[in-house]
Amino acid sequence: MVKFSDWFDSSLNASIHAVYSFAFIDEGAKREIRRKTLKAVAIPGYQVPFGSRDMPVARGWGTGGLQLTLSLIGTDDILKVIDQGSDESVNAVNIRQFVERVTSVQTTEDTTRATVIQTRHRIPEEHLKDGQILVFQVPIPEPLRDVEPSERETRRMHAEADYSRMWLFLYEDIVRYREISIGARYPVMVNGRYIMDPSPIPRWDVPRLHQADTLYLFGAGREKRIYAIPPHTRVEPLEFEDHRFRVEDFSGRRCTRCGRDDTYLDELIDDASGTRVYTCSDTSYCAKTEREKAV
């Protein structure tokens, strides 16, 4: 038996492998998740139900993404894990260390080096290539949940492509605020068929889902759903002819650390002076830019 405290002692990795199969979850479960993932890829934007397993982190803390990562990862893979663009936040570090422990794969902070990237609520700034896989952690996979609480009804709406309620929601938003007020979780139409929740990524990242070179996989552990956007798929944010989709406006602002003005910025309040400062949300890209500048 492996004691709980032993999980935090890396010298015991060998004994962990003796007790657990490679990548923690058992082979039967992995096979199921891979099968459901293939189905998700075959029907872009469709939510495939899967038997979400118990993970050593609580549901709602990235277990959907984690199960996808664990069932996909092989010994040759290089893993990167980010949380809101940061490699160093608690959630990202925990998940990265866990996968490292149960697979012994290489990890990296460099987006261009990684083969599998698990992410919470961001797409890395650097271009994602063919062959890389981006795994999203999804809290609420159902884009229609805000307009319809019943799961049976939302499934019917998807089946019949009955999306007028979603459009009506956007119409009412425009009437009330003169603009669509959704920030993160902006609904998108995938391959002209399914409305999909892109997970709570900012609007900034939404255009990067369209005709990408990379495979995007979405896992919702608590809600037990897997869905996907295969490479080179049409992904269009919902918009009206006279109210076009637009991304966050950072004009006139730049990262105080690396100086870039073409990235998604986080707003910070400096405690001492009380002023607003902006930094890149993608920390590894920010650091890379700084290093390149220093050279």
Next chain:
Amino acid sequence: MIMSRPILIANHLTKRYGPGCPRCRDHTGAQHNSNQCQACKTVIACDNVNLRVFPREVVGIVGESGSGKSTVIKLLHFDLDADGGEVFLEANGKAKEFIPAEKNVLELSTFRKRQLRNSVMGIVYQHPHLGLRMNISAGGNIAERLLMSGWRHVGDMRDRSALLLTRTEVPVERMDDLPRNFSGGMQQRVQISKALSNEPALLLLDEVTTGLDVSVQARVLDLIRRLQQELDVATLVVSHDLGVIRMLTTRTLVMKNGQVVESGLTDQVLEDPQHPYTQLLVSSALH
């Protein structure tokens, strides 16, 4: 005058609640004054109803509570699934592409039914909360139907909503208010705007004036009659109120215990009723 093709044909329309048995027919219907089968306890909501509506015509269905008149309209609007019978609809515009002629529309998939309903029909229910979303603005309620038919321009939809609200005498300033805060008559007028937004070929009115006070009733009826004449839309009116039937319709079916007991020109039915039930109905009307 050459008779045009009917826009709506319903044959042997049947709806029952319960298993049904061979003896149902012997226990239910007007002559037994019951719509529940004594053998299997099945309730026959409507039994073998035949109906035709021609272009620009207004047909009425009159009957007491529980006679099955609302069931007929709900079956035609696909709100309920029929247990028997067939319905043929003359599809217009976009619906022509996917509804083959001479197709029993009751056999279409729910997806096709919804498409057909969106492009061909408009309905006004007795209770506004059935036809309207009370937490969505009046303009939004009208826009919903337009969105269903593929409109994607907010400005155009607002122009169309404003036009419809003007026509139904709802102040345009209240377009962005919630129907929850409207009076009953006004809610009913918003419902009518919504039903007319997609220029339906067939308008279904289910007890539209029931529950409104008499002066408001009169205004709503005036409005319906005016719109009906302006738009030339074929209309099916269901009401228990002979006054409404007399005012709006040219042809009438009288229903009792799920069956049609008498039908004919409205004047004829009301002035010279043949069936004992119709005679009772006409003689009980307040004058």
